[in-house]
């Protein structure tokens with residue numbers, strides 16, 4: 001074996017959970033002597049951490065695999081692995097369609113990645129997408145020094161909601177929450193390494209029900225315990241379902257200053273008829289009242305959401321109900337997607353909306369959201385906000401950080417360091433970021 005470390009290139013698709021998983025896979029491979037590279041051309045192993053949520057994301061994996069063919073031809077011992085939700089959903093099928101793939105590892109099995117790579121050295125082509133009985137988090141190596149002041153921490157995985165359009169309950173499986181003590185220990189370690197902001201991750205994170213020292217804990221109680229960690233300054237969580245916003249969690253937003261005033265709470269549609277067809281189990285009115293209660297607890301709460309345009313059966317009237325809901329809530333930001341039929345989901349067999357109609361509706365939703373986003377950014381001008389600085393900006397003497405409301409903020413300042421949390425007066429709003437001046441401590 002040569003002394004030069006082997007190089008691993010990871011491409012991450014999809015959500016923040018995949019970003020977290022990619023980091024943990026890099027750490028697991030680090031124990032086997034692999035270091036990360038941004039350049040697939042110099043890699044000894046390429047790992048695609050995939051997303052199955054919409055057809056486009058899933059198909060992109062196959063075209064990207066095709067693009068790796070010349071690399072494999074140039075370097076026949078290059079290992080190619082597929083991880084994440086496409087791996088989970090399609091397993092062996094990936095090997096059949098793309099014989100250049102050496103291993104396929106599902107989202108719950110990546111603690112086994114190093115031994116699977118060893119198996120490829122013996123000429124095997126392992127596929128592991130079973131839901132295991134052991135907990136991967138118990139078996140992964142400890143997280144190494146973080147260079148960043150922000151970190152993700154997975155507290156919950158899977159989803160039991162079965163929205164009619166969504167593959168997550170099938171790819172990520174049933175809801176499982178990590179025990180409280182493990183989460184607190186991981187958070188404490190992150191903080192001891194310089195992390196000042198933690199985003200708690202889960203496909204249905206506010207459905208968190210973890211084993212605590214005195215019985216079952218919900219997310220509100222977990223947040224309050226995390227807030228007691230000295231040196232941890234900010235807590236966020238994503239993604240939530242409206243029906244799991246408990247009174248205790250809402251109250252925590254009012255009582256816990258470390259819990260940031262930004263909440264991603266997808267509603268998907270503003271039409272009760274469509275919400276029912278989507279199996280969302282709440283009405284538009286219930287969502288609006290819920291946001292009112294959240295804003296009563298935390299008046300400056302910035303709301304964010306996901307919307308789907310062109311769900312099967314959606315009429316013009318249903319679409320207008322979505323636009324009405326967006327106007328009623330006033331989002332600081334939001335994401336919208338054209339409906340994509342996913343194999344195996346309840347909505348897959350239903351007759352869809354014509355593609356051009358769905359496109360037009362999507363554009364209308366996006367235009368309205370962009371307008372609200374711009375207005376929200378403009379309204380920040382003149383306000384004082386907390387900013388957690390992350391790194392120097394592109395311009396001389398410039399620093400970049402995130403505001404309490406998750407806006408990117410630029411300032412010109414001396415003597416800042418990653419992890420500095422300062423008050424900033426916002427002086428200007430651009431399309432993608434805000435500019436400001438440091439206020440005296």
Ligand code: 5AD
Nearest residue numbers: 165166266306307337338339340342
């Ligand atoms: N088609 C379009 N968008 C979808 N999403 C989930 N499944 C689909 C689908 N089949 C969107 C939802 C979800 C976000 C992560 O992706 O809005 O909240």
Ligand code: SF4
Nearest residue numbers: 159161162163166168
């Ligand atoms: Fe998918 Fe979210 Fe619905 Fe769960 S709650 S099925 S993850 S859209």
